[in-house]
Amino acid sequence: MTRPPLRRWPLARAVLTAANGTTLAGMAVAVLTGAKLRRGRHGILVAEGYRRKVPPATCFTVGSVVITRRSAEWLLHEQRADLLAHESRHAGQYAVLGPLFWPAYWAACGYSWLVSGSFGSRNVFERHAGLEKGGYCEVPLRPWARRFRRNADGN
């Protein structure tokens, strides 16, 4: 009997992010910033107690390591299931893109800011991970971008 492919994805994600070096980079960020590494779920590691000012987010992900200002217990609590799912999706993006995630993500931030004034709202990686689950809200396009889109749509 074969297992459904989605059950194997967390393992594949963990193996891929280990092989492409992004999880090692996440562990290095944790060690170098004094965050404490803990085991999460489904191949995700949690680095708790991050204290640096940048990035200002409560959580961010590098490889299969979710780095948080809060405790691992806080992040792994069922009330944060959506946030953990969001960050785990980023781990999946690292699994697919490897180190190319970084320039691709920053380009997506730039695009999103350009068309909407928000780094996340129109960022393809944040949208794929789930805007609301990640604490983002969708903001309208800037007027020029709306006009451009209307013209492109032929309306």
Ligand SMILES: [Zn+2]
């Ligand atoms: Zn995100």
